[in-house]
Amino acid sequence: MASQEIDALAQALSKLPGLGPRSARRVVLHLMKKRESVMQPLLRALENVNERLVTCENCGNIDTVTPCGICADPRRDSRSICVIEDVSDLWALERSRLFPGTFHVLGGKLSALDGVRPEDLNIDALVTRVAAGGIDEVVLAMNATLEGQTTAHYLAERLESYPIRLTQLAHGVPVGGELDYLDDGTLAQALRARRPVG
Numbered sequence: 001m002a003s004q005e006i007d008a009l010a011q012a013l014s015k016l017p018g019l020g021p022r023s024a025r026r027v028v029l030h031l032m033k034k035r036e037s038v039m040q041p042l043l044r045a046l047e048n049v050n051e052r053l054v055t056c057e058n059c060g061n062i063d064t065v066t067p068c069g070i071c072a073d074p075r076r077d078s079r080s081i082c083v084i085e086d087v088s089d090l091w092a093l094e095r096s097r098l099f100p101g102t103f104h105v106l107g108g109k110l111s112a113l114d115g116v117r118p119e120d121l122n123i124d125a126l127v128t129r130v131a132a133g134g135i136d137e138v139v140l141a142m143n144a145t146l147e148g149q150t151t152a153h154y155l156a157e158r159l160e161s162y163p164i165r166l167t168q169l170a171h172g173v174p175v176g177g178e179l180d181y182l183d184d185g186t187l188a189q190a191l192r193a194r195r196p197v198g
């Protein structure tokens, strides 16, 4: 029905979250019809991001500069670190605009099932940041899943000897809930009502 190149594009798109083979084909058709107004700007945007994509050496965020835009922003409160599992959680918290501090992205969660160990996550860098001093509070904003809570517990142990306030999100995050899927109000409530760990 279509050339190899077009098929390859549809296949590549069908691997994106939320797109199956059918919707990928619709996207391809749309791109081809709107070559100048949609396909070419998309291509340039992809190239720009792809060329400059980098992991922040300080917090593990993915950005086009390192330190990332958040770490480099002098208006952020660098004495406060919110630890999250993934960049999607960082984006969710940024949408709520309620956390004025900086972040630390673990890049996953501890999982015996999937064989994810502490050394597989961006944990040592967090401990190094805290050990360097100048940190008042660390907020453990893990997902309210069993693995998220296991991860929070492990982090609490690793950080307990440092003179910081260690807090975690309050309930309001439903059990089994993932931050990225919460509405902003629920997330805001959970952040506002954060409580000491342990």
Ligand SMILES: [Zn+2]
Binding pocket: 056, 057, 058, 059, 060, 061, 067, 068, 069, 070, 071, 072
């Ligand atoms: Zn950063």
